[in-house]
Amino acid sequence: MAWNAERWRDEVAALFTLNRVEVDGYRYTRPAPSTYEHQWLWDSCFHAIILRHIDPEMAWDELRAISARPLVSGSDAGMLPHMQYWRGGGEGLWGVDSHSIITQPPLIAIAAQLVWQIAPDEQVLRTIYPTVAAFHTWFARRRDVEGDGLVCLIHPWESGWDASPRWDAPMGLSVLPSDDEARSARLALAATLQERDTDPRTARAEGRFCVIPADFNAVRIADLDALTWMAGQIGSSADAARWAAEARMSRDAFRRRLIRDGLPVDLDVTRGEVLAVETAGQFVTLFGGVLEQSEAEAIAARLEHVEWSPRWRVPTSPVNQPQYAGDRYWRGNVWVNVNWMIWAGLRRYGLIEQADALALQTAELVETEGWHEYFDPMTGAGHGSHPHSWTALALDMLAVSAGGLG
Numbered sequence: 001m002a003w004n005a006e007r008w009r010d011e012v013a014a015l016f017t018l019n020r021v022e023v024d025g026y027r028y029t030r031p032a033p034s035t036y037e038h039q040w041l042w043d044s045c046f047h048a049i050i051l052r053h054i055d056p057e058m059a060w061d062e063l064r065a066i067s068a069r070p071l072v073s074g075s076d077a078g079m080l081p082h083m084q085y086w087r088g089g090g091e092g093l094w095g096v097d098s099h100s101i102i103t104q105p106p107l108i109a110i111a112a113q114l115v116w117q118i119a120p121d122e123q124v125l126r127t128i129y130p131t132v133a134a135f136h137t138w139f140a141r142r143r144d145v146e147g148d149g150l151v152c153l154i155h156p157w158e159s160g161w162d163a164s165p166r167w168d169a170p171m172g173l174s175v176l177p178s179d180d181e182a183r184s185a186r187l188a189l190a191a192t193l194q195e196r197d198t199d200p201r202t203a204r205a206e207g208r209f210c211v212i213p214a215d216f217n218a219v220r221i222a223d224l225d226a227l228t229w230m231a232g233q234i235g236s237s238a239d240a241a242r243w244a245a246e247a248r249m250s251r252d253a254f255r256r257r258l259i260r261d262g263l264p265v266d267l268d269v270t271r272g273e274v275l276a277v278e279t280a281g282q283f284v285t286l287f288g289g290v291l292e293q294s295e296a297e298a299i300a301a302r303l304e305h306v307e308w309s310p311r312w313r314v315p316t317s318p319v320n321q322p323q324y325a326g327d328r329y330w331r332g333n334v335w336v337n338v339n340w341m342i343w344a345g346l347r348r349y350g351l352i353e354q355a356d357a358l359a360l361q362t363a364e365l366v367e368t369e370g371w372h373e374y375f376d377p378m379t380g381a382g383h384g385s386h387p388h389s390w391t392a393l394a395l396d397m398l399a400v401s402a403g404g405l406g
Contacts, residue, residue: 003363003398012392013054015371016047019389020058023086026065027058032373032385039084041066042160045107046337046390049114053399056119063112064124067131069099076198078138079103080131082157093187095194102158102193105219106139108132109226116233126234132227133239139220140246145200145210145269149250150257151220152200152212152269155189159213160337162186163330164316165323166277170209170268179328204270214254214264215281218288219341221250225289254290262295277323280308280316280338286345296349303342303354312365313358314339315377326376327383333374336362340393347400359397366394 019030021039028039029047036043044066051059071079082104083090088097095101109132112125143151153159156167163182168175171185189209196202203210224247231239258264264285266275283303286296302308307318310326317324317332324332339362346355365380371391373384 003402005399005402008395008398009054012050012395015387015392016051016054016058016389018387021086026068026086027061028065028086029062029389031390032388035373035385038089039066039086041080041082041104042107042337043390045111046340046393048111049340049396050390050392052115052118053395056115059111059115059119060121060124063108063115063128067108067128070131070134071099076101076138076142078134079142080106080108080135093190093194101198102155102190104158105160105216106132106135106223107219108135109223109230113226113229122234125230129230129234132230133243136220136224136227136243136246143200145204146253148253148257149246150212150217150253152210153216154198154200154203154208154210155193156186156209157190159216161279161281161316161330163328164277164279165321165331166213166266166275166279166281167209167211168277168323169275170211170270176323200269207270210269211275212258212267212269213281214258214266215284215287215341217250217254217258218264218285218290221247221254221288221290224250251288251290254288259291259295262298264290264299278318278321280314280342283314283342284338284345286349287341288345289348291349293349296345297351300346300349300351300354303358310377312375312377312380313361314342319377326378327381329374329384332377333383334362334365334377335374336366336391336393340397343397356401359394359401363394363398366391 016029021028021030028044030037031040031043044062048059048062069084071077081099082102083100085098090099091097139151145152156162168177173182173185200210224243228240228243231243264282268275282299307320310319312334315332315334316338326332343355343358365375369375369380369382371387372382373388375382
């Protein structure tokens with residue numbers, strides 16, 4: 001693929017201008033027009049990572065906006081909600097007009113560190129640091145049900161992998177559920193959380209969804225590493241030591257509990273068992289640096305297995321799995337944000353050739369099919385919302401692999 005860096009940058013700049021929202025003195029990027037009008041937590045982190053290449057000031061504004069409205073009271077004080085409704089509209093689904101009552105993967109410190117590499121801004125770093133620190137404190141207090149550094153989720157939406165087959169069993173769904181059945185179950189669970197309690201201990205006691213995903217915990221550990229850097233950058237050595245210790249504890253727990261026969265696994269806390277469904281989440285764990293080098297190389301080698309190597313990679317479910325459906329939401333599609341985390345994980349372990357190949361193929365897919373939300377790994381056909389902002393992570397992958405935008 002011949003890469004025209006200037007054209008890519010111009011197209012991404014136009015995409016982000018189209019999807020920009022200005023409200024209450026803040027600026028953020030909506031994921032897609034009409035389909036996703038509000039602000040999502042991990043989307044904004046990905047947007048900042050992309051924007052560092054084309055508009056670093058806007059990249060920092062993205063992080064300022066997503067950090068501006070943490071919960072400040074109640075049992076979930078400190079949590080950053082996965083959705084911010086800046087103009088209202090959340091009442092029906094959440095019982096609260098301005099935000100959701102669940103969270104999403106924490107990537108804010110990671111995004112801040114990456115933006116800093118191109119455009120350091122100590123003032124913004126100091127502004128957002130207390131919120132990010134409180135967010136991780138909330139995780140430890142509210143979501144670490146075993147007290148060992150691993151955190152659990154109480155709704156599939158918190159994973160970002162909303163309809164992944166791995167959630168079918170803990171959601172009590174039938175074998176090979178329809179899209180309508182699965183969506184109805186997710187909406188019903190959201191209503192239950194609104195009516196009952198967002199404490200995972202209550203969810204476990206009542207037999208509801210409560211899981212410890214390997215990939216989510218790996219992402220959180222990576223964010224703790226970046227939070228350690230943030231604390232050091234603003235001159236708080238005590239905080240830096242605290243976050244480094246928490247990251248070590250979480251890594252140790254990950255290795256004890258979430259690696260079985262050399263592979264990362266997800267735990268169903270409610271039922272006390274390993275989730276049996278295999279997903280690309282195992283590859284995302286590379287992102288967190290939670291594996292020994294030999295383990296990382298073995299898992300990376302699995303990317304070359306036939307079930308993970310259709311025409312376009314990486315499918316979120318292996319293509320030989322009964323639940324696989326490349327054109328159905330999170331049932332085995334290619335998502336550029338997942339590819340980005342796998343790519344970054346490969347680079348973390350020095351597997352540069354494999355990472356560069358994934359970057360090139362991801363960019364080729366976007367170049368061929370456009371800025372779609374997700375793609376069929378067999379045909380490349382784009383699905384979901386369009387144009388979708390985080391798909392531009394392909395620009396970051398190319399820029400880093402090529403050594404810059406020139």
